[in-house]
Amino acid sequence: MxxxxxxxxxxxxxxxxxxxxxxxxxxxxxxxxxxxxxxxxxxxxxxxxxxxxxxxxxxxxxxxxxxxxxxxxxxxxxxxxxxxxxxxxxxxxxxEPSAIDMDEVIVVGASMKKSDLTGSVARVSERALQQTPSADLNAALQGKVAGVYIQNSAKPGEAASIKIRGNNSIQYGTSPIYVIDGLLVDQGFEMLNPSDIATIDVLKDASATAIYGARGANGVVVITTKKGQKGKPRVTYDGWFGAQNFSKTMPMIDGAQLHDLRVEAYINEFNNTSTLPAARREWYIENNFRSTTVPPNTIFTEDEMNAYLAGETYDWLDAVTQKAHQQNHAISVSGAGDKGSYFLSFNYNQQTGLMKNVSYKRYSGKVNLEQMVKPWLKVGTNSTFVYQSGHPVGNDNTFSTALTADPLLPVSGDYWYMRYGTEESQSHNNPIRDLNIVRDADQARFMSSNFVNINPVKGLDIRSTFSVDFMSKEDYTYYSTETTTSYKNSADGDAVQRKDKLLNWQWDNTVSYKTLIADKHSISAILGTNMSYYSYNWSNIDVRGFDNDFFLYKAIAGASKKEDFNVSSDFWTYSMASVFLRLGYVYDSRYYITLTGRYDGSSKFGPNNKWGFFPSVSASWNITGEKFMQNQHVVSNLRLRVGYGLAGNQNIPNYGYQTLYDVRATLASSALVNFGRYGNPDLRWEKQKQVNVGLDYGMFKDRLSFALDFFHIDNEDLLMTISKSPSSGYLTQLANVGTLRNKGVELSLNASPVRTKDWSWDIGFNISADRNKIIKLDGQAQEIYNLGGYTNNEIQSEGNLFVGQPLNTIYMYLFDRIVQESDMDYVNSLELSSRMVQPGDILPLDRDHNGIINDQDRTVVGVKDPKFYGGINTTLRWRGLELTLVGNYSYGAKRVSSLYNTLITSDGRGAAHEDILNRWTPENTNTTIPRAYHAFTGFGYGSTSLCVQDASFFRLSQVTLAYTFPHKWMRKIYLENLRIYFTGNNLLTATKYKGFDPETGDWYPNTRMYVAGINLSF
Amino acid sequence: MKKYIYIIIFFTIVGFSCKDPFLEQEPQTALSSEQVFENPESVQAFVYGLYYQWRTTRVNRKGFYTMLGTDEAQQGEYQVRTEPMQAAFDRYDGYYDSENTSIAEAWNIRWPVAVQASEGLYHINKLLGKASGEEAEQYKLFLGQISFYRACILFELTQYWGKLPLPNVVDGQNQLGARKSLQEVYKMITDDLETSIATLSEKRPTDGRIPTVWAAKMLLAKVYMAAPEESGYRNFAEARNLLEDLKNRGGFALESNYADLFDASKVAGHLPSEASTEEIFTFYFNNVWPDDNQAQWYCGSRACSSDPNCMYGGYDLILPTSYCVNIFEPGDKRKDVSIRTDFVYNGKQPSPAAGFGEDQLKPHFKKYEDVRIDGTKSFYNTGGNMYYFRYADALLMLAECMNETGNTSEAVTLVNTTVRTRAFGGALPAEYTWDTGMSQDEFRTKILDERMRELACEGWRRIDLARTGKFEELIRARNTWQVANPTVEAKHRLFPLPMVEIKQNPNLTGDQNPGLN
Known part of the structure; x- marks a missing residue:
């Protein structure tokens, strides 16, 4: 001012x-x-x-x-x-760009000034979002906000995962909630049209999220969409086109190398298990393994041998993948008069997948209206409709099966199961046949938030908002008679129809008052109530027996195998209610204090503990407002923030406080069966206690600025499914157990080193580090194992919990050595059940030196969370030309690549990673790649710490070159603004990780996209 | 001013509507434990559920765990090589300890039946106090039925683990407890069976899931024969009385053709019209999930599995010992029904899948092959019935009791004229007719073999070996894995108490079966 x-x-x-x-x-x-x-x-x-x-x-x-x-x-x-x-x-x-002042944020039921949010809040503006042309907002946010860890998913159609301030809950919920123009949603945020968004505010600490008390424990992402602005009506068009391919291909060995690997693997097995007299062995090996004619060779098929002799290497992956493209078009019209404003938009997004047959389309429309009906009465709506339809992946295993296929096997859809050498594997469908799966899915969603605001006297606002979120999903699959899935189940054509419906409503009422006394005392108060109701239902019909494929999934009346029909459905509801009071006091724009008290109730808890109380307090001191700061020109902004608050979590399965008996049809009657969970009437809210201390600093008129935050979170009464003593009659129970401590620091830094008439250069950098530790588990328990596998009772390598350790650990044997000839005396002294351990094999460490390798020898060998992570971006401008680079990085996370584990231990019947060329042989003993072996029964590559990889990476996630045309040219063609740009997404990743991608994992490789786009407005 | 009045009214409404009723959302697709015990219809569905849960102990891989590691059955080579926990059932090695997850699974699947049955008994007794007439009769029948289920499951649990933390329901809630002495365990079992005998019918009810008095008596006889001496419940005379009664008044008869018992197309459902005259109590299955038992998936041969609809297919989890394969005398028709030796399918001899063991085409158990699915459905969906008690077993038990109570020749005659005669198709050749003059000890040996011939792969062998004291001796001599590396000892007659129980039940600290870790 x-x-x-x-x-x-x-x-x-x-x-x-x-x-x-x-x-x-x-x-x-x-x-x-x-x-x-x-x-x-x-x-x-x-x-x-x-x-x-x-x-x-x-x-x-x-x-x-x-x-x-x-x-x-x-x-x-x-x-x-x-x-x-x-x-x-x-x-x-x-x-002045609004820093933390003067901006309206619509939180649940109340419009607030952003300055009232004295806690830790990070804002991403429209401009920053524009840098990343993407159909998924999470992807556009990546690397831009300190303390927000986003992992993109490489799986087609799956949204990125997002975590704010690390891990704050053990089992139930790590994702933040999203508030879109006041409507609280916890899924489907990625369906929004990114061009509609004006700002995204990420509320990180408990005092900021306190207004959402009940559900803020994992952070809150507040999205404000665009509104019409006064002045000339404005029309904008944003369009882009992108071409996509995989960003990494696995380095595999070729057909000839695979042949040698297989021969060696069979010879090793033969030498270890054969009872033939030594004299006959060489003869047997020559005939059965080394011979290039089939027979006598017994380990190659004729096709494979022909391929080997011809020097062929077949690429199965190529047969099921394709080049992909995406296009996006968004048009908006907006304007405002004295008494009202409007914003209308329409968006079309279309993608084809990198997997054959996969594609996707999305249409969305948005209407934001506001109207002053009377001087004291304002009404408005923010409504969005989205419809998407497409063809998701028919079988999730198609890609991995094609990737690991035998490169000597000619690509063909002639047989049902994949063949690995002379054997066929019934657990691997022929990927070519998977292409016959027909899958059609669509989804419609309507989100509408509508308010009435009454302003009877100056400073007093009474606001009532009613919001609706409706979603309807249909997912149809047809496994034709040509698919292995149908064949395997003797289904004769299998049609699956799944339908889901969600209806949530939310009613918020607030009274807020704000006044300024004696020019220096600004006082504000908000009293509010909220009621939310969530209902969901789904049904699934799976019918078989069509004999032919005439009508796909569409005419299920033709399904004849009535005995094999499988139908199921579920209906559930839950509700929440809350009352809150928030008081704010500001003295002379220097001292800020905010108090919030919130009382929340949820139907997910039993009668004993439905309600929880979530208070918070925060204060900030604007030091630059002090007199002693007036006469200096270096520091332009200095603000200290302190906050403490409680947030809650109730994101658990419904009805956990009751012991339930589900229904099951058996022997022509309907039986009531409990499936192991015991009710817990004492279930209560998970509580998160968070302290946050932050500093905002700006100098040289904010040309250099940073924000630094420290936090300490104690998550208590963590909600978990625990295993019960089986003699109690029930195997599991939801309970409030355990404490998880999470500490961290976040720094974001912005600088503008160059600013001249024609040139400017900006740099932004952020880094976050958090550490979590389990302080307490159920009662005296020092560990809780994640059981699974064959018997549903084996300790898994991930998902176990240990007191004193971080949450996301990798639990395995420690790698001792690759056994050499000289180690055999020691190996033979160990009890290994029937596992074979010979020179060239992996031996785990007998940690307790008791001579038996069992679960007691397993330990935490790595942590999956990064030590620190963040992003960096820089923009260089020269007149209308602009070059932007965005990168993100993560350091210190460990990861197990099951894909690499498979490819490095291939026995030459399936594809193998080129590292396998350095495998152990009697001549090459100084290596950590075990020997080749067919039908291996020792300790697998994935069972010891040997397989734990460093997943640190730096990724150049975005490079954009844009040009904004000079205005005087544009005026001649009646345009207000015209910008064209070219973007490369995910151009480069520096990492030691051997799987597909250190971030997105092994399921699919990550993708790279080249985009050309245009923004224009008039 | 009006404005403010509206506003006040508005907020009052909102304030009230936030009260609790809005926060009470009841499940719509399940009943809570309170709702289950409200009326005969819901209790009926609960009792069906108990049978379902109990039957689950026979389904899938876990259904065979307690049959492994005997002189009758053993694991396939590939299973032993690749699953160290499960392999411990045959290897009796260092993995046979409290951390063994396969043993834990066998424990975990049985307790829900025992405890939920106990809770059911508590509630039904309360309902019975308020009911009268037909409804009261219905509740009484439920009491008898549930008591029988609980007795059966506790009998298995105590046979496999010894002393048990018995269920103890107070105010509708089960209280975790310490392990109780064998006297207390067997008292609960026999009390339950007395309740069943007092409330159940002698005639087979319309639904085969409801036991008869004879089923209860059969189990009581098994209890008297198998209870360890220290429990004070071993009593052959009492068992003999019960079995004589069953034989004389039960109305059971042996099927004339042994093969019919295991021909799924002949003995089908749980309705009386479909019942065999030999059934006393049965686990009913069919080919439709969740009523299939998947048994063939584990009994069948991997070599035959490339055609998913081949009825011999499977994954070699459980195979007969060579002793079991060779135990049948020439002409004994039970061999062909029990053991598959010929794997030719559609005129083709299958070849073993390389790397999956040398025993894929060795003899396999055949009783759970299901002809109904051959060529049309995956061998995963097998659903032949599994007998719990059948009359042939009762006759063999009776003969054993006769022998133990000093009537060896009567015992021999009974076996010769019933079970063995049927085995040879109705005419027992002289050379295979047992000599009535044999000694009591000789009979003991012979009857144990005869039980293997008659009841192979029906789940009684482990208990038979333990109760006769032959456990370690015969397993060492006849189980392939024990012949190769004899490790089994008397302490292995009981399974170790699993870690999940020891750690989560505060009353069990440091408790373990003798000699086990």
Whole structure:
């Protein structure tokens, strides 16, 4: 504000007073106060009139008005400015980007100023989002906010996962909640059209999330969509086209090398198990293994031998994958008058998958309206409709089966199961046949948030918001008679129809009051209530016996195998209610304090503990507002923030407080069966106690700024499924057990080293580190194992919990050695059940030296969470040309690549990684790659710490080159703004990780996309 | 002013509507444990559920765990080589300890039946207090039925693990307890069976899942024959009385053709019209999930599994010992019904899958092959019935009791004229007719073999070996894995108590069966 005053004074000094009281044309230009860059699209309007205009691409405008009238300048992400017209002199204005002040955020049921959120909040503006052309918002957020860890999924159609401030719950829920214009949703956020979004605020600490008390434990992502701005109606078009391919291919050995590997593997097995006299052995090996004619060779088929002799290497992956492309078109129309505003948009997104037959389309429309009905009454709606339809992957294993296929096996769909050498594997469908699976899925979603705001006296707002979230999903699959799935189940064509419906509503009411006393005491209060109701149901029909494939899944009346019909359905509901009070006090824009108390109830808890109380307090001190800071010009912003608060989590299965008997059809009757879970009437809210200390710092007019936050979180009463003593009659129970401590630090840094008329250079960097530790588990328990596998009772390598260890551990044997000839005396002294361990094989460490290798010897060998992670981005501009680089990184996470484990221990019947060329042989003993072996029965590569890999990486996730056309050219073709750009996504990843991708894992390789796009508006 | 009044009214409504009723959302596709015990219809469904849960102990891989490691059955080579936990059932090695997850699974699947039955008994007794007439009669029948189920499952548990933390329901909730003495365990079992005998019918009810008095008596006889001496419940005379009664008044008869017992197309459902005259109590299955037992998947041969619809296919989990294969005398029709030696399918001799063991085409158990699915459905979906008690077993038990109570010749005659005559197709050749003059000890040896011939792969062998004291001796001599590396000892007659129980039940600290870890 002081800046504006300064300009006014300057203007008054320079200009003669007392101009004429008549219409005059005012011209001017507006630029960013920090970057000095011209601002296009700023709304310019005359107070009290509907007339208005907008700045052009050069930041210039002209408007006709009268002397004495007040011009208003507004632009998303900037502080509003006013200007009193005195003369017709050219106006030169600079607008302040709104830092943490003055911006409206719609939280549940209440409109708040962002400055009231004294906690840890990070904002991502529209401009930052634009840098990443992507159909998925999570992907666009990646690497941009400290403390927010986003892992993209490489699996087609699967959304990225997002974690705020590390791990704060053990089993139930690590994802934040999303609040879209006040509507709280916990899934499907990725369906939004990114072009509709004005800002994203990530609320990280408990005092910031306190307003969502009940559900804020994993952070809150608040999304505010665009609204119409006063001035000339505006039409925008954003379009891009992208071509996609896999960012990594596995380095595999070729057909000839595979042949040698197989021969060696069979010879090793033969030498270890054969009872033939030594004299006969060499003869047997020559005939059965080494011979190039089939027979006598027994380990290659004729096809394979022909391929080997011809030097062929077949690529099965190529047969099921394709080049993919995406396109996206978004149009919006917006505007505003004195009493109302409108924003309408339409979006079309279309993608084809990298897997054959996979594709996807999305249409979405949005209407945001606001209208002053009476001077004291305002109504509005934010409504979105999304429809998507497509063909998801028919069988999730198709890719991995094709990837690991035998490269000597000619690509063919002639047989049902995959063949590995002379054997066929019934657990691997022929991927070519999988292409006959027909899968059609669609999904419609309507999200609408509607409010009435009454403003009876100045400062008092009464607001009632009713929101609805409706989703309907249909997923149809047809396994034709040509598919292995149908063959294996003797199904004669198998049709599956799955339908899901979700209906949630939410009703929020708030009374808020705000006043300023004696110019220095700003007081605000919000009292609110919330009721939310969630209902979901699904049904699944699986019918078989079509004999032919005439009607796919569409005419299930033709299914004849009535005995094999499988039908199921479920219906559930849950509800929540809360009352909250939030008080804010600000003294002289220097001292801020906020108190929140929230009382939440959830139907997921039993009558004893339905309600929980979640208070929080936070304070901040704006040091630059102090007198002693007035006379210096170095520090432009210095603010200290402290907060403490409680947040809750109730994200558990429904009805956990009751012992339930489900229904099951058996022997022509309907039986009630309990499937192992025992009710716990004492279930209560999981509580998160969080302390946050933060510092915001800016110098040289914020050309260099940083924000630093420390947090300490104690998550108590963690909700988990625990195993019970079987003699209790029940095997599991939901319970509040355990404490998880999570500490961390986050730093984000922004700098603008160069800022001249033509050049500018900005750098942003953020880094976060968090450490978690399990302090306590159920009762005296020091560990809780994740059981699974064959018997459903074997300890898994991941998902186990140990007191004193972090949450995400890898639990295995320690790697002792690759056994050499000289170790055999020791090996023979060990009890290994019937596992074979010979020179060249892996031996785990007998940690307790008791001579038996069993579960007692397993231990935590690695942690899957990174030691630190973050992002870096930089933008270099020269006139209209702009180059942006975005990178993200993660350091210290460990990961097991099951894919690499498979490829490195191939017995030459399936594909093998090229590292296998360095395998153990009697001549090559100094290696950690075990020997080749067919039908191996020792300790697998994946059972010891040998397989734990460093998943640290740096990724150049984005490079964008953009050009904004000079405004004077554009005006000639009646355009306001025209920008074209080229982007490369995921161009480079530096990592030691041997699987497909250190971030997205092994399921599919990550993808790379080249995008060309255009933004225009008029 | 009006505005404010509206506002006040509005918030009052909102305030009230936030009260609790809104926060009470009941399940719509399940009943809570309170709702289950409200009326005869829901209790009926609960009792069906108990039978279902109990039957689950026979389904899938886990159904065979307690049959492995005997002189009758053993694991296939590939299983032993690749599954160290499960291999311990045959190897009796260092993995035969409290951390063995396969043994834990066998324990875990049985307790829900025992405890939920106990909770059911508690509630039904309460309902019975308020009911009258037909409803009361219905509740009484449920009491008898559930008591029988609980007695059966506790009998298995105590035979396999010894002393047990018995269920103890107070105010509808089971209280975790310490292990109780064998006297207390067998008292609970026999008390339950007395309840069953007092409330159940002698005639087979319309639904075969409901036991008769004879089923209860049969189990009581088994209890008297198998209870360890220290329990004070071993009593051959009492068992003999029960079995004589069953023989004289039960109305059971041996099927004339042994093969019919295991021909799924002949003996089908749980309705009386379909019942065999030999059934006393049966686990009923069919080919439709969840009523299939998947037994062939584990009994069958991998060499035959490439055609999913070949009825011989499977994965070699459980195979007969060579002693079991060779125990049948020439002409004994039970061999062909019990053991598959010929794997030619559709005129083709299958070849073993390399690397999956040398025993894929060695003799396999055949009783759970299901002709109904041959060529049409996967061998995963087998659903032949599994007998729990059948009349032939009762006759062999009776003969054993006769021998133990000093009537060896009567015992020999009984076996010759019933079970063995049927085995040879109705005419027992003289050379295979047992000599009535044999000694009591000789009879003991012979009857144990005869039980293997008659009841192979029906699940009684482990208990038979333990109760006759022949456990370690015969297993060492006849089980392939023990012949190769004899490790089994008397201490292995009981399984170790699993870690999951020891750790989570505060009353069991440091408790373990003697000699085991």
């Amino acid at each position: 002081s800046k504006l005053r300064l300009y006014l004074i300057l203007l008054m000094c320079v200009l003669p007073l007392g101009a004429m009281a008549q219409n005059m044309k005012i011209e001017g230009s507006i630029r960013d106060s920090q970057t000095k860059e011209a601002l296009a699209g700023v709304n310019v309007s005359v107070q009290g009139e509907s007339a208005g205009t907008m700045t052009d691409g050069k930041g210039e405008f002209s408007i006709t008005t009268q002397r004495g009238s007040v011009l208003e300048f507004s632009f998303i992400g900037y502080d509003k400015q006013e200007y009193v017209v005195k003369t017709n002199a050219k106006i030169q204005l600079e607008m």
